[in-house]
Amino acid sequence: MRQTRLDDFLQLEEYNKELKEEIKKEVKKNREKDKLLFQQNKMAALGEMLGNISHQWRQPLMEISSLFLPIEAKLHMNIPLDEKEVLENINKLNDITKYMSNTIDDFINFFAGDKEKIEFKLLEQINSTINIINGGIKANNIKLDIIIKKNPTLIGYKNEYSQVLINIINNAKDILIQRKIKDPYIKISIYEENENIITTIEDNGGGIKIEPLEKIFEPFFTYQKLNGSGLGLFMSKLIVENNMNGKLSVDNLSLGAIFKITIPHNQI
Template identity: 65%
Template sequence: MNKEKEAKFYELLKKNKELQNIINKEIEKNREKDKIMFSQNKMAALGEMLNNISHQWRQPLMELSSLFIPLEGKINLGVKVEQDEIKESIEKLNDITKYMSNTIDDFRNFFATNKEISEFKLLEQINIAYKLMSGSFKANNISLEIFVSKNPKVLGYKNEYTQVLINLLNNAKDALIQRKIENPKIIIRVKEYEKEIILNIEDNAGGIDVSPLEEIFKPFFTHGKKNGTGIGLFMSKLIIENNMHGKLLVNNTNNGAEFKIITYKKDQK
């Protein structure tokens, strides 16, 4: 190799090394951005969960208050309180505190950090999502209808799948509230096919006025949602498509928006 060719060879090696360093730096930047986005999504989810806890606990706290007000009134008036009355109040108190404790367990399990792939029954995760949001739904008179012909099993990360369900249900709930829809309703349908399982979530809030609709899955995209982070749907799509090798799709129906979660059966990915 003559000196000129050798010089060009080493120059090319130098440029390749510099290019590799630039690529590595960009990869690291993207990783940092992903970490920030995951952190923001987690904080947003935590905020939603705290809001749901407040709805879940409001009614039992009122029931606790109603248990002791009559007893306190009798004591203040010097009226004798019967033993059976005290015993009945204690039994109701135990039931209410047990319910509140179970609520905390539900939320703790939802935020568990275990990332193990497992086979889970879809209806169980739907029920968990509903339990975590039922207080908020009841407070806003939103009805939830669930149609499941079977209870298919899904292979993946069950907590993350539940997080996607809650993200989609929260978005539907917010749209129904903001648009002041009469008789607000959300419908969940589950269908099992030979190779795939499809879960549909449809609301009657009038649909999403974005074109193309897929724009809503872009990071930091917000549309018609106050104080939204714009990462809930983006993260949901990542969870379903990257982590579970499925698909998350959206379309408008005659009533509103419909999200479709497609997951594939074991050995069908």
Template identity: 40%
Template sequence: MSQTYQEAIENSNIVSKTDINGIITFVNDEFCKISGYTHNELIGENHNIVRHPDIPKSNFTLLWDTILNKKPYKATVKNLTKDGKTVYLNTTITPILDENDEIKEFIAIRYDVTEEVELKKRLEKKEIELEELNKDLENRVSLQTKKLQELNKTLEQRVNEEIEKNEEKQKLLFWQSRMASLGQMLANIAHQWRQPLTELNLTLFNMNKSFKNNNKEKTDELYLESKILIKTMSSTIEDFTNFFNPQKDKKSFEIKEAVQEALIILKKVLNDIEVEVNVANNFKVVGVLNELSQVIINLIQNSKDAYLFNNIEKKIITINLSEEKISNKLYAKLQIKDNAGGINKENLDKIFDPYFTTKYKSQGTGLGLFMSKMIIEKSLEGELSHKNFEDGSLFIILIPLNNLG
């Protein structure tokens, strides 16, 4: 080996030599730098000085069997530095033979892969955590499905009890006919909320991509995004399960928070849809925040489906919030408008009916707008209405303002 070639190897790699018994006879500056030992501390010592205690003896048996048979040994080796730090080195150990074809010494050339190994370990740990979160969510869905089935069994009794409490008999008869389908409706909602789990596939793909690009910040961001999505979905399922529970807690909340929560959940599916949001603070109402979020999600998803069905190129959804006074009572007026073509005139009077849908059966159950109207009217004591406006649909939600805040 020429001197120039030897210098090039020593300057770009971590190099050491040992005699046939494993005693160090040479180390370069890079070896000293990564191990923390000086030349004087290493020369004459057994190469075990940098051995990590976690490495099983079988690894070293394989190493010596290989190199004593005059074959090179290649592996990613875990070493321990002088100050107790763990490093990982891609290592190639080559026997050097004399003129009699006998082993004269061993030369080891290494390069540092500690950062890559640690990144891989962190990613594997996070993937395991995500898998555990997925399993937990599946268990929650299974548990809530059982509760829904029990709710369906006692649905008729619940309707009868509600009729006895309400003085407006005609209105109650109307709700009785709609509540008869509640069990199936809630089961469908539980099923539909499991579908957004597929969004995690995209997140994991991007996480893997950012890992390969050594983008730790992006990897952590995607990991947190997945956890937030899963927890939000789980919370929403529980809220729907408790929808007709008279003991559920209603609280004062900002409508802006419900809008923001809905847009976070829909972030991955909006794609090329431009969403213009004109929603201010200080519009507080009383109810369950996640229920209003679910209404907003359903209305935006309907717009998304309409864009696809009508082949609309420039897609714009506008969300506006204002105050309106009706009969000396103040209301929050939330308007969600799209430019997806609107609804056919012959269907305008049917869109809030249960099981009415213009989509294929595989794409919708016809329960989304029916459920949304129930939430607004029964839970938030407001109104939900629709009209075709300009080149699309305009949904208007009126909810009494909580002036006591």
């Protein structure tokens, strides 16, 4: 009888070991799957990012051209060049090229990937993110407001935070364009609430017309977005809730949708 119990116990122990190994394998597979989806989402954003570079650079290139046109005209007409004018144009050219270089740096940093958690100011990262996507927003005459009531220092993967912002803002932008909203706007607000730092992204695109609203966070769900991968909002929720110990939620207001990123103070 005792031997039978011992055999049962040993068999159970062996089963537990096998079960633990299976769980480890499944956890590893899920992590790899999440990593792959994260990269797919980032690559899906690449095409949109390249379009934004062209928007970002079009105006500076036109400004560079306008700086040289008067100088070229004077040279052709043998009109003496004013030294002060030339120096002013050179200074303007330096400012423009510095802006274009900073834009490229923002894109490179975003796609480089996060190696480790670092400290970063929330407002600075929002500004850097806006610099990446501002071309597409301006090109479609969308007003963008940023309201800051708190500028905390976060510790985490700053590019992941940027990716969440880009996913939500681009989603809002696409809806505003598709629905041809008059006087379109996107508003970003940062404030403190209880023990949390809150970032909200609000638009006047008419809201999300599905029930329940949380369905938009499901993978491969492409609500009214043409050529969308259906991964953006799913990955955003995954990043906020799994990597930042926070919460990402959505609600409808009278004029449009509002996304709310809640990050606890213990992440700050």
